[in-house]
């Protein structure tokens with residue numbers, strides 16, 4: 001890094017944001033889904049708000065993966081090769097971490113998120129692909145969520161320990177470390193190593209490690225509402241791969257007796273801990289009764305997640321909206337016809353995109369449902385097909401559906417769901433057209449959330465910690481039709497900002513007895529589609545546009561990452 005640039009970037013103390021995945025643009029495929037896109041939106045808002053932040057992640061030179069779907073919807077994965085040098089600068093600075101007793105060198109790429117406001121957040125992408133490292137070690141930062149447990153632990157060592165060392169090497173003074181999910185927890189162990197108490201006589205070796213000091217430096221955001229979802233490593237693996245950067249007994253005190261639980265480690269080493277929606281905060285509080293869990297509901301970056309035609313009308317009627325999304329409160333100034341015209345423009349762009357990528361032809365005059373997110377069982381992408389006769393009766397010739405989403409390479413249930421939707425697509429063809437678009441990414445997400453008429457979400461409660469794609473839809477005047485879970489519990493006003501599906505469950509515990517829920521939820525979905533949503537769309541356009549306006553004025557107004565970052569600053573960072 002040039003001395004001037006280094007000087008500029010390090011001149012004031014920073015908040016360091018650590019995330020295993022970061023989605024900044026579709027061309028930089030270092031994200032798998034909502035967690036990564038949230039990290040990207042976080043950094044973009046930080047830049048717009050000129051917050052003193054710096055971010056750390058891994059380079060993932062082969063990306064997450066490129067999804068290929070055959071004619072039956074069977075998914076295979078191909079590497080998503082990309083060239084970091086097209087977007088970022090390789091820095092000469094090197095640090096090392098110990099993995100399996102070896103020194104592994106780590107270098108980093110600098111990407112600067114620059115805002116028109118003058119704000120600038122550097123993002124460091126860590127990379128072990130250096131000739132000094134052995135062939136296996138060069139692969140550690142190659143693919144996001146690839147490989148086995150050992151591979152994952154190595155990645156977490158590079159991210160947490162390597163990231164902290166790299167920031168120090170580059171000359172950053174860090175006043176707060178923000179761990180986005182447990183993947184970065186080893187960072188806190190590294191900090192513990194740096195903060196040994198200076199006491200002369202110790203009767204208990206453990207007192208040497210200044211846990212309170214480290215807690216004061218760390219902020220932890222959890223995203224996982226079920227116990228089974230937390231990252232854990234058996235101690236024989238930990239001993240082999242990580243070794244004992246601090247005595248194993250101390251690690252076990254902080255990270256769990258039976259296995260190293262990355263969430264527990266972060267909980268024990270952070271003073272401020274939060275879930276990503278109010279409900280998720282409660283669920284997490286029940287899961288971890290000994291800790292105070294706060295909640296800061298997620299948001300999305302307004303400028304990134306607004307399509308061109310809506311940007312135009314916002315610029316015209318709400319100038320300054322992109323850096324002050326509160327201006328959406330005045331959405332009522334935009335004439336109905338202009339909202340509808342902007343929507344139809346987005347819908348035509350989506351129709352052209354679908355035509356180019358599949359053999360399905362979408363009719364922009366027909367009511368269109370969108371459903372796109374990671375393909376995995378708890379999201380229930382097939383809930384809409386619970387009763388095919390009923391669906392046909394309601395939707396024949398009046399409804400079309402667009403799907404997209406990748407299943408994790410090892411998620412067989414998720415892959416099977418894609419095949420199931422392909423089979424249904426064939427069966428309903430001509431009556432209700434369905435398109436499943438391959439290789440979901442951020443570019444496609446913007447086309448989808450802006451180009452459909454309703455954004456559908458059907459997770460099993462309470463497994464959707466927040467969900468963010470529905471917030472993107474709101475930014476484009478597309479109302480949500482969703483199960484009351486995650487953010488929608490807070491954003492939903494029935495018939496006003498959109499519609500709920502099924503009841504609100506106040507219970508915080510996940511039960512496997514979902515069968516009954518499925519049919520109840522499906523029934524409510526059909527009832528509302530038939531009695532309220534389709535009739536309003538086709539017969540009461542004026543009322544429909546009111547709902548579109550409310551999606552903007554009530555949902556986008558609040559569920560944006562500018563509001564979210566202001567809350568992180570006042571509630572987590574400056575305390």
Ligand SMILES: *Cc1c(COP(=O)(O)O)cnc(C)c1O
Nearest residue numbers: 033034373441442445467468469
């Ligand atoms: C926003 C986004 C997500 C998150 O979607 P959810 O509905 O919140 O799960 C996933 N993938 C991509 C590409 C996105 O842009």
